Amino acid sequence: MNADQNQHSDTTTPYRHAPQRTVNAAGITYAYRELGPKGGVPVIFFVHLAGTLDNWDPRIIDPIAQQHHVIAFDNRGVGASTGTVPNTVESMADDAYTFITALGFDTVDIFSFSLGGMIAQALVVKHPDLVRKLILTGTGPAGGQGIDKVAGTTYYDTLRATLTRHDPKEFLFFNRDEIGKRAARAFVERLEERTEDRDAPITVKAFRTQLKAIKRWGRSTPADLSVITHPTFIANGDNDRMVPTALSEDLHRRIAGSKIVIYPNSGHGAIFQHHEFVSTAIEFIDD
Amino acid sequence: MNADQNQHSDTTTPYRHAPQRTVNAAGITYAYRELGPKGGVPVIFFVHLAGTLDNWDPRIIDPIAQQHHVIAFDNRGVGASTGTVPNTVESMADDAYTFITALGFDTVDIFSFSLGGMIAQALVVKHPDLVRKLILTGTGPAGGQGIDKVAGTTYYDTLRATLTRHDPKEFLFFNRDEIGKRAARAFVERLEERTEDRDAPITVKAFRTQLKAIKRWGRSTPADLSVITHPTFIANGDNDRMVPTALSEDLHRRIAGSKIVIYPNSGHGAIFQHHEFVSTAIEFIDD
Numbered sequence: 001m002n003a004d005q006n007q008h009s010d011t012t013t014p015y016r017h018a019p020q021r022t023v024n025a026a027g028i029t030y031a032y033r034e035l036g037p038k039g040g041v042p043v044i045f046f047v048h049l050a051g052t053l054d055n056w057d058p059r060i061i062d063p064i065a066q067q068h069h070v071i072a073f074d075n076r077g078v079g080a081s082t083g084t085v086p087n088t089v090e091s092m093a094d095d096a097y098t099f100i101t102a103l104g105f106d107t108v109d110i111f112s113f114s115l116g117g118m119i120a121q122a123l124v125v126k127h128p129d130l131v132r133k134l135i136l137t138g139t140g141p142a143g144g145q146g147i148d149k150v151a152g153t154t155y156y157d158t159l160r161a162t163l164t165r166h167d168p169k170e171f172l173f174f175n176r177d178e179i180g181k182r183a184a185r186a187f188v189e190r191l192e193e194r195t196e197d198r199d200a201p202i203t204v205k206a207f208r209t210q211l212k213a214i215k216r217w218g219r220s221t222p223a224d225l226s227v228i229t230h231p232t233f234i235a236n237g238d239n240d241r242m243v244p245t246a247l248s249e250d251l252h253r254r255i256a257g258s259k260i261v262i263y264p265n266s267g268h269g270a271i272f273q274h275h276e277f278v279s280t281a282i283e284f285i286d287d
Numbered sequence: 288m289n290a291d292q293n294q295h296s297d298t299t300t301p302y303r304h305a306p307q308r309t310v311n312a313a314g315i316t317y318a319y320r321e322l323g324p325k326g327g328v329p330v331i332f333f334v335h336l337a338g339t340l341d342n343w344d345p346r347i348i349d350p351i352a353q354q355h356h357v358i359a360f361d362n363r364g365v366g367a368s369t370g371t372v373p374n375t376v377e378s379m380a381d382d383a384y385t386f387i388t389a390l391g392f393d394t395v396d397i398f399s400f401s402l403g404g405m406i407a408q409a410l411v412v413k414h415p416d417l418v419r420k421l422i423l424t425g426t427g428p429a430g431g432q433g434i435d436k437v438a439g440t441t442y443y444d445t446l447r448a449t450l451t452r453h454d455p456k457e458f459l460f461f462n463r464d465e466i467g468k469r470a471a472r473a474f475v476e477r478l479e480e481r482t483e484d485r486d487a488p489i490t491v492k493a494f495r496t497q498l499k500a501i502k503r504w505g506r507s508t509p510a511d512l513s514v515i516t517h518p519t520f521i522a523n524g525d526n527d528r529m530v531p532t533a534l535s536e537d538l539h540r541r542i543a544g545s546k547i548v549i550y551p552n553s554g555h556g557a558i559f560q561h562h563e564f565v566s567t568a569i570e571f572i573d574d
Contacts, residue, residue: 159442159445159494162448162449163489163490168449201452204450207446
């Protein structure tokens with residue numbers, strides 16, 4: 001255990017040991033993991049493109065679970081959840097709604113990243129009463145310029161990572177300077193902390209459908225974000241190659257009263273590089 | 288050291304410790320490694336798509352180096368060699384010719400695999416006097432049906448491997464049954480035996496150019512292989528997804544007097560799965 005890990009006391013099961021559970025709803029078996037004290041408003045984690053339950057940084061999720069009931073889930077067709085990934089972000093939001101209400105919640109906080117943040121926006125626009133507080137990281141609005149290029153970037157970086165024997169996320173989420181490379185390695189290693197009962201990987205078909213849904217989101221008509229009156233916290237790095245940083249600023253302008261932090265010298269995965277972000281996120285949730 | 292490794296005595300430096308050398312020719316610095324006793328006809332190794340000096344199976348190259356001068360090289364624009372990968376197999380053969388003659392050889396044996404086997408064919412057609420014996424594994428002739436699909440298969444398997452945290456070669460070179468999976472893991476691990484002074488990886492640009500050259504080779508006019516009168520040994524698995532097995536049989540029909548072995552229950556990487564192939568290859572070279 002290093003100093004960083006010691007920051008969380010032993011009062012709660014760490015994410016790497018959180019048991020994998022399932023709940024059935026509308027013909028789908030949703031896989032999820034929960035941790036932290038039950039009661040109060042739970043924080044639901046919405047994961048990124050290709051991400052499964054194994055893709056949450058323990059340095060983000062564990063500190064939040066110290067005082068909050070935390071739930072991460074595989075949306076329909078992803079990881080260990082059954083069914084087929086739908087071809088629009090809005091349908092993914094419908095599935096997320098099905099999952100959340102199946103667990104019996106009528107009010108939740110959302111912690112979202114990238115594609116997860118798109119789904120979270122679609123969910124809150126359609127079901128504003130379900131959500132209390134909204135955290136949108138590394139994400140952008142429907143119609144956001146440059147989002148439709150994500151497939152090309154992802155395929156290129158996957159190839160580059162394979163040929164150099166790296167994880168594609170090292171290229172996609174982090175700058176390739178010394179600081180970024182070091183942060184990338186540390187992040188990828190943290191995702192390996194869980195060694196048993198790991199999730200199923202996403203399939204190529206599901207991944208490709210997600211990519212198409214993101215592209216469609218990037219090319220769709222902008223939503224009226226003035227309906228989002230919820231306390232909203234936006235974060236990104238200043239050099240996001242996947243969902244351009246300007247789109248975080250655009251979200252900030254269009255969601256009244258929203259708070260924003262843009263980390264210097266970091267990319268799409270800024271919140272993982274600067275995982276001290278979690279303290280600010282907890283303050284926001286508790287405020 | 289396991290029993291398998293003990294089969295090679297300690298009389299020669301193993302490939303994993305072979306020093307990386309360079310030779311300059313026609314404005315290009317070619318990287319190569321050599322091992323085994325000098326003198327006699329050297330065996331030159333022609334590597335596969337995306338392959339560098341780090342992609343030769345020690346179980347193949349080390350036994351041959353026991354009695355033969357063995358040389359593996361990075362062709363122009365690949366790994367540590369300078370310059371740009373040309374966009375045709377024929378130009379790659381010209382570069383191989385430049386490299387071989389720069390080392391002062393006027394007669395060589397060739398051990399080739401996949402793209403390497405295409406380059407070897409182009410070389411022997413253009414410079415029949417340079418080559419004494421020819422080993423063509425996992426490869427096919429110009430105009431060979433199905434070769435042009437290699438890019439799609441490669442990209443698909445790269446994605447699938449990345450999402451499941453495998454090496455793409457595990458999918459591209461081996462069957463996905465238990466035997467194939469085990470052979471794949473063992474092969475990939477053998478490529479890690481060299482831990483120091485490893486080669487530079489191929490760049491995305493070089494890799495893409497190789498893929499285009501292979502596609503062009505698959506769609507080009509068949510060469511007159513009756514000019515290959517050299518002793519030729521052809522090998523493949525019975526289920527090659529990259530260069531269809533039927534093309535090995537086609538090569539065998541069209542190269543008079545050629546010898547062929549098709550391994551059951553194996554794919555493109557049959558010679559690595561059945562690396563006892565090396566004994567037959569040595570007999571062929573020594574015959």
